[in-house]
Amino acid sequence: MKTTVVGIDIGGTKLATVVANDSGDILSKIRKPTQAEKGPEYIIQLLFEMINETVAQAGLKQNAISAIGVSCGGPLDTKTGIVYSPPNLPGWNSFPLKARLESEYNIPATIENDANASALAEYRFGGGKGYDAVLYMTVSTGIGGGIVINGNVYHGANDSAGEVGHQILLPDGPLCGCGKQGCLEALCSGPAIARRAKEAIQKESNTEILALANGCIDSVKSEHVLEAARKDDTLALRLIDETAYYMGWGIANLVNILNPDIVLLGTIAIAAGDLLLVPIRKYVSSFAMARPVEAVKIMPAQLGDKLGDLAAIALVV
Numbered sequence: 001m002k003t004t005v006v007g008i009d010i011g012g013t014k015l016a017t018v019v020a021n022d023s024g025d026i027l028s029k030i031r032k033p034t035q036a037e038k039g040p041e042y043i044i045q046l047l048f049e050m051i052n053e054t055v056a057q058a059g060l061k062q063n064a065i066s067a068i069g070v071s072c073g074g075p076l077d078t079k080t081g082i083v084y085s086p087p088n089l090p091g092w093n094s095f096p097l098k099a100r101l102e103s104e105y106n107i108p109a110t111i112e113n114d115a116n117a118s119a120l121a122e123y124r125f126g127g128g129k130g131y132d133a134v135l136y137m138t139v140s141t142g143i144g145g146g147i148v149i150n151g152n153v154y155h156g157a158n159d160s161a162g163e164v165g166h167q168i169l170l171p172d173g174p175l176c177g178c179g180k181q182g183c184l185e186a187l188c189s190g191p192a193i194a195r196r197a198k199e200a201i202q203k204e205s206n207t208e209i210l211a212l213a214n215g216c217i218d219s220v221k222s223e224h225v226l227e228a229a230r231k232d233d234t235l236a237l238r239l240i241d242e243t244a245y246y247m248g249w250g251i252a253n254l255v256n257i258l259n260p261d262i263v264l265l266g267t268i269a270i271a272a273g274d275l276l277l278v279p280i281r282k283y284v285s286s287f288a289m290a291r292p293v294e295a296v297k298i299m300p301a302q303l304g305d306k307l308g309d310l311a312a313i314a315l316v317v
Contacts, residue, residue, distance in 0.1 A: 003066050004058075006051055007312030009114075010072040012036050012088025015043070017050040018309045019058040019065070022317040024125045026309055028057035039091040044100050051105070068101050068109040069315030071117035071308065078159050081111040110315040116153045116162055117311035119146025122264050124314045126302040131261040135254060136301065137164055139247075140267040142177065143185040147258065165189070167250055184250040188243050190268055193222040197239055208233035226272050244276055248283020251298065255284060259292045266301040273300070 004027070009016040011034060018029045030050050034043060055062055073086040081098020083089070101109040112120070119128075119136035128134035134148040143165025147154040154161050165185035166178050173182025174192070186192055197220050201210055208228035213219040228236035251263055269276055281298050288296075303310055 003317065004060060004064050005313060005316045006054065006065050006068045007309060007316075008047060008051070008068065008070045008072075009308045009312050010034070010043075010047075010070065010089070011114075011308075012073070012086075015047060015050065016308060017047065017054045018313065019054050019060065020309070020313045020317075024310055024313060024317070026306075026313075027060075028054050029309065030054050030057070034089075036089050040089070040095045043089075044097070047101075048104055062105065065105070065107060067107055067316035068105065069117070069312040070097065070101070070109060070111045071114045071311040071315070072097070072111060074113040074159070076111055076113060076159065078110075078112055078155060081109065083111070108316075112153070112311075112315050113146075113159065113162075114311060115144035116146040116155070117315055118266070118307055119148050119162070119264075120153055121303055121307055121310040121314040122301050123148040123151070124317070125310050126307075127264045127299055128262060133258065133260040133262075135164075135258060135260040135263045136266065137251075137263065137269075138266040138301075139188065139269050140190055143189050147260075164250065164254060167253060169246060169249055184246060187246045188250075190222040193225055193239065193243055193268075194220050196242070197222075197225050197235075200235055200239065204235055207235040209236050222268060223271075226268075226275065229275055240272070240275060241279055244279035245283050247276075248280045249287055251280065252284045252287035252293075255288045255292045255296050260296055262297045262299060264299055264301040266307070270300045270304070 003022040007018045013034055014031055015034050016031045019027045030053055075084045083092050083095045083097050085093050098109045098111050122128045122136050123134045132150050137145045145162045145164035147162050166183045168182050170182030174186045175181055176183035176186035197209055198217055201217055208231050209224050212224040212227055225236050225239050229240045285293055
C-alpha cells in the first residue's frame, strides 16, 4: 500500500493543501486566499480546516496520513520549523509552524523554503529525475534557487544556501531588493527586464514593446518584451540577448562552483523557451570552465503548474 501524505503551500496571496501518494499522484487539493493581514493564528486555523477537508475529499481518514510537508517563503529554520518574518506574511515573527502542525496531527511535519522545496520536487518528479547533482533556478519576480545533491537539499550553515539570484555581477549596477547593487536578480528578474526595457524605450521608442503595452511606457512588462522578441523586434531581441548574457554569466559561476549534472530554469525561462535558453547555453559555454560545462545540461523545468503542490509533497514522500 502506498504512503499518503499532506502537502501545504503557503504564499502571501494563496494557500493550498494537497493529499498525494509517494509517487506524486495528487488525490485531492484545495486552494483558498491567504488573507495574510489576519496574521498567523488565523492562517494556522484555516490550514487545519483545509487539511481536514482535503483528507476527507480524498476519501481517507486522518490516521491514513503519515507526514506533512510545507513549502513556505523564508527566512525559516528547517530544523526547528520556525518561520521568521517572511515579507509577504506579516506577523509571522518566530512562528513555530512545525510544532503547531505536529501538535495538531501527531505526525511529523517538515518545513522548507519554497525554492528548495521546488528544487527537490524537480529532482524527484520532474526534470532532475535520474541526476545526482541538480540546480534549480526560478526566474520570475525574483531569482531564487535550490541545490539538490544525491537526493538531499544543500542548506548551508544556517539555511541560507541557494540564493543564486544574489550573486553580484555588477558592483555598481542597479539596486536589488536585498539592498545590494548589481545582483543577478536586479538584472534578469521579470521586473528587471521590464525596467531595462523602459530605459531603452526612452532612447528608442520605435518598438513593438511599446505597442504591446498600449503605448504606455509605465505599463511595459517582461511579457511584452518576450512577445515583441517573437515578432523579431530589434530592441526586444537585444534585451533578450542581454538577459541571456547576464543569466549565462551567473549560471557559469554556479556551474564552475557546483559542477551540476543539470540546471533547470523555471517560470520566465519556460515561457521564453529557446528564445532565451539557446543564448543562455551559448554564454554558459563561453564563460564556464571546459570540464564542468561538458557535463552540464541546461533545460527548462518540467513540473509547470504542478510545482507548488509537488514541492511540499517532495519533502515527505
